[in-house]
């Protein structure tokens with residue numbers, strides 16, 4: 227069975243068909259814009275980008291290269307999602323060993339759905355006494371919000387449909403797609 231094909235404006239992953247939501251060009255333009263805004267706000271602060279694995283690793287890699295100034299990056303592994311529905315409790319699987327006291331933290335998330343992941347992680351971060359914390363989400367589903375979280379920079383607000391690409395997967399596949407695709411109904 228063919229599990230991967232990418233013809234024009236759609237892609238098949240496993241048993242599902244996805245259609246283009248944002249092209250690579252649209253994604254890259256938006257990342258450059260957010261990078262420029264972050265540069266304006268953090269240029270002399272040597273911020274620490276904290277990327278939530280796995281989904282945000284692609285966005286974080288592009289975003290930090292769109293930042294013009296000294297910066298560092300760290301990774302944290304949490305989990306709250308399997309298949310196409312949000313499920314279960316958020317857990318820290320792999321943490322940040324760095325001392326965060328006095329640091330300016332830029333949390334980088336792939337997508338804010340219910341807000342559970344970010345809400346939990348922000349609570350954790352505050353206990354580690356950073357100088358400041360801001361949040362950047364590549365995508366946000368405003369209709370799905372359950373947990374109150376402030377997202378300071380949003381790539382795109384989208385409808386409450388399952389999406390893949392640019393780091394986001396469907397059961398392991400699709401993270402390498404340079405654009406964003408949504409589940410075709």
Ligand code: 5GP
Pocket residue numbers: 281306307312335336337338339340341342343344387388389390394395396
């Ligand atoms: P939340 O905790 O806000 O409900 O969900 C956030 C996490 O769920 C994201 O970091 C992402 O890993 C996963 N997620 C939420 N919506 C989607 C989606 O449409 N597609 C994919 N691939 N993952 C999603």
Ligand code: MG
Pocket residue numbers: 278279280281282335336337343
């Ligand atoms: Mg995630």
